Amino acid sequence: MAGKPIDLTGQRFGRLVAVELTDRRDRHSGGAIWRCRCDCGNTCEVGAHELRNGNTRSCGCGNAENRKRSGENRNDAVLSDGSRADRYLSSRPRADNVVGVRGVGVRKSGRYYAEITFGGVTHTLGTFDTLDEAAWARREAEIKLYDPYLTAHGKPPTSEEEFLRSLRAAEEKEGNHAQGNQQPPV
Numbered sequence: 491m492a493g494k495p496i497d498l499t500g501q502r503f504g505r506l507v508a509v510e511l512t513d514r515r516d517r518h519s520g521g522a523i524w525r526c527r528c529d530c531g532n533t534c535e536v537g538a539h540e541l542r543n544g545n546t547r548s549c550g551c552g553n554a555e556n557r558k559r560s561g562e563n564r565n566d567a568v569l570s571d572g573s574r575a576d577r578y579l580s581s582r583p584r585a586d587n588v589v590g591v592r593g594v595g596v597r598k599s600g601r602y603y604a605e606i607t608f609g610g611v612t613h614t615l616g617t618f619d620t621l622d623e624a625a626w627a628r629r630e631a632e633i634k635l636y637d638p639y640l641t642a643h644g645k646p647p648t649s650e651e652e653f654l655r656s657l658r659a660a661e662e663k664e665g666n667h668a669q670g671n672q673q674p675p676v
Contacts, residue, residue: 495522495538504547505529506536583656589621590660593628604628608635621664625657 498508506526514523516537523535528549540546583592594604597617602624604615615631618624629650637647 496542498524498538498541501541503541503544505551506534506541506546506548508541509533590663591621591625591628591656593631594621594624594660604631606631606635608639621660622657625653625660629653 495511497511499510501508503526505528508524509527510525512523512525512535514535515521516523516539519537519539522538524538524541525533525535526541526549527533528551530549530551532549532551534549536546583590583594587595589596589602593606593615594602596602602618602621604618604624604627606613606615606628613631613635615624615627618627632648632653640647
């Protein structure tokens with residue numbers, strides 16, 4: 491059982507103001523529970539520890555507003571079948587991609603591979619001698635798989651401009667890397 495509760499009367503915690511100490515105790519920690527008034531007008535009971543550490547800052551109205559606000563953004567990205575349109579629209583590679591083109595990697599042999607995931611299924615597009623070949627195979631697959639799907643759901647097709655920008659950056663990176671690995675003439 492916790493010791494004597496700290497008087498929080500009148501103190502503000504986010505949208506909540508502690509009004510009075512209840513005779514109840516938190517069933518897990520044994521700590522005091524406070525009746526609070528929220529800025530929205532609701533009252534709620536919150537454990538003193540939850541108030542003081544910032545875990546609870548509203549009666550729940552703030553959570554609903556956050557869900558609504560983020561839901562507006564998320565609804566733009568999540569399509570009716572639960573897939574995420576923003577993943578299809580983005581040409582940005584994953585953080586662990588060493589090549590710089592989304593869906594393109596390099597094998598230990600030095601050859602490039604391309605793959606694309608759509609509807610939870612990863613399609614291997616092949617192994618290629620050059621970054622350019624692998625990147626264009628990936629781009630063709632995006633056009634074939636992503637674009638009709640995005641268009642059917644009222645979204646713009648994937649961007650050729652973004653693809654070309656990431657390809658140029660990857661080729662530049664590859665060129666700099668290749669120059670750094672060249673042996674000086676003997």
